[in-house]
Amino acid sequence: MLTDRQLFILQAIVDGYIHSAEPVGSRSLSKQSGMSYSPATLRNEMADLEEMGFLEKPHSSSGRIPSERGYRHYVDHLLLPHQLSSREIHDLRSLFARKVMETEQVVKQSATILSELTSYASIVLGPEIFESKLKQVQIIPLNDRTAVAILVTDTGHVENHTVSLPEALKSSDLEKIANILNDRLRGVPLYQLQNKITTEVAGLLRQHVTNYREALSFTEETLQKSSEEKVYYGGKANLLSQPEFKDVDKVRMIFELLEEDHTMHELLKPEQSGLMIRIGQENANQAFEDCSIISASYSFNGNPVGTISIVGPTRMEYPRVIGLIEHLSRDLSKVLTNLYTDLY
Amino acid sequence: MLTDRQLFILQAIVDGYIHSAEPVGSRSLSKQSGMSYSPATLRNEMADLEEMGFLEKPHSSSGRIPSERGYRHYVDHLLLPHQLSSREIHDLRSLFARKVMETEQVVKQSATILSELTSYASIVLGPEIFESKLKQVQIIPLNDRTAVAILVTDTGHVENHTVSLPEALKSSDLEKIANILNDRLRGVPLYQLQNKITTEVAGLLRQHVTNYREALSFTEETLQKSSEEKVYYGGKANLLSQPEFKDVDKVRMIFELLEEDHTMHELLKPEQSGLMIRIGQENANQAFEDCSIISASYSFNGNPVGTISIVGPTRMEYPRVIGLIEHLSRDLSKVLTNLYTDLY
DNA sequence: TTTAGCACTCGGATATCCGGAGTGCTAACA
DNA sequence: TGTTAGCACTCCGGATATCCGAGTGCTAAA
Secondary structure (H helix, E strand, O other), rough: OOOOHHHHHHHHHHHHHHHHHEOOOOHHHHHOOOOOOOOHHHHHHHHHHHOOOOEEEOOOOOOOOEEEHHHHHHHHHHOOOOOOHHHHHHHHOOOOOOOOOOOOHHHHHHHHHHHHHOEEEEEEEEEOOOEEEEEEEEEEEOOOOOEEEEEEEOOOOEEEEEEEEEOOOHHHHHHHHHHHHHHHHHHHHHHHHHHHHHHHHHHHHHHHOOOHHHHHHHHHHHHOOOOOOEEEEHHHHHHHOHHHOOHHHHHHHHHHOOOOOOHHHHHOOOOOOOEEEEEHHHHHHHHHHHHEHHHHHHHHOEEEEEEEEEEEOOOOOOOHHHHHHHHHHHHHHHHHHHHOOOOO | OOOOEEEEEEEEHHHHHHHHHOEEEEHHHHHOOOOOHHHHHHHHHHHHHHHHOOEOOOOOOOOOOOOOOHHHHHHHHOOOOOOOHHHHHHHHHHOOOOOEEHHEEEEEHHHHHHHHHOOOOEEOOOOOOOOOOEEEEEEEEEOOOOOEEEHHHEOOOOOEEEEEEEOOOOOOHHHHHHHHHHHHHHHOOOOHHHHHHHHHHHHHHHHHHHOOOHHHHHHEEEEEEEEOOOOOEEOHHHHHHHHHHHOHHHHHHHHHOOOOHHHHHHHHHOOOOOEEEEEEHHOOOOHHOOEEEEEEEEEOOOOEEEEEEHHHHHHHHHHHHHHHHHHHHHHHHHHHHHHHHOOO
């Protein structure tokens, strides 16, 4: 495998390229502080590293840049843990400073702050409310045709939508329906609500409400979960400052993809918990072939419910981004869990 | 002023440039169908139009392009009303097809559809809930430290946030507080809520709740309006297909501005109702100097509560965009008003 | 007043040149 | 045997020159 010296040189080249965006040549590398080898020696080692697939040359007489494999090795074996600056820590903390907060706000802000700190683009998913349990249902008639249905979960999430009100249902019926739902469905995970309508609710409705048919379909509408996937973006414009994205056509593909919330959700949804790093082609997506994506999930009560991610060029400041993302995902998990978990 | 012939030529040049993005020369203009003048004649007229400031030349021996004044004149006096295609009408209608809907969803989708139909970028400002009136307050404790406060308005908007629960307040206190608020504040416009706390609510709290101090500050938190401005974007990536935005630096400024929700809100908030067209420098913003913005407000019960806008290059398909925007803003206003207005 | 003719302009595409940073290879050296 | 100096070679990128074509303004004729 690789000698220590080769590892050292690989690391120096990746670091150098990450910061300069220019291919690294033997001469400039040799002049770098801490590098005690002559250009010729370095050239030999660099040729070997290239042969093994860790480096490549944009053209035959240029310096070396890391290949994807080079980055991968760097990320897996050479990464120095990054110490967050106090500025960074302070900025992350500020997210949770407010007393009154909406989870949605916090998550949205996370995206913004993350992109500001990294100067890459950030994508934050979630939190998923799939598994959270119904706490309360409210049906509030606004006028004779329209009502608002509100579902509150144990995670403090409030889901609401406007439903049309069948003429046949009187307001006393609405109250009965709401009572039945609260009675029978409290504690039921949202994804089971539709099931429970037939198994538990339908019978009761038939018994207690005159217009059974309207009541049932109204109930179904009321409990309909918004299938909306929550995807928040921050700092997409940052990508335009990166030298690798000077070409509009390349960047257009990326931006188009970044507007497809559904695709992005599929790409980033929290599967395994922990950190995930995808470099270049590993993204299995044409548009991201020059990008790396680093993501981490955050969790509520130990279950991953969302992810925070950074998209940047493959030439990304991996150590710093990883440090930030890990820190923030821990904080997010902690705050969510603290806020919404029963202590007893 | 301008002769009929000059108007006709100006119109032909603007139309031509809008569709080709290339400066229009006398020769090609003369060959255009319906144009019965020789290149030389056109050159004379074009020189006159340039002297009057309606046209300009990118360089001394190129064809003409419209100046901002030229576009302005085109928009104000030459615009042919555009007939929407049935495809366009169908797409717009699909927005309102669902039975269960959230206003927020509809508004968000408007942005997407608008940008797809125009292939420019769209910005939609959400319905302001400033003036809408409180319908109901709910306080739902989640655990011993946290509660969810829910405000429902007569426009079907549901505002919610997580508030921390002072230990001193028992759940019976919460109920009392909720009752007082519902009793006293129903029908009060949201922007007056904070006022009413001191004038109406504080006294009652002192009478009925033991821990007056905590109760009061808790109430204030409960009624805090989220100062969030709702700004939705669609199809920003479309801008990258426009030939005038091939230069990344130019486009970066635009994208950065488009990420500042607050600035965009200031720029586009519904002041006068009706259509607004801002061409190039009229936007009074460096980043938008090569853009035009067309916006129209939509209203609820006759009050403008939001706007829908299109951002594109100054070389924009004004007739089509105006047609689409006017149509959609009318539809939006109609639907909102129908859904949430009492008939009696 | 309109048009044809003509000399002129300028941008953009293409070709050519040149310097510099970098490489690989060979041979000398520790 | 591993390291280093030397050298010829490569290739990119910027600068310069050239050419072509679309378009213009002006003048003079219709």
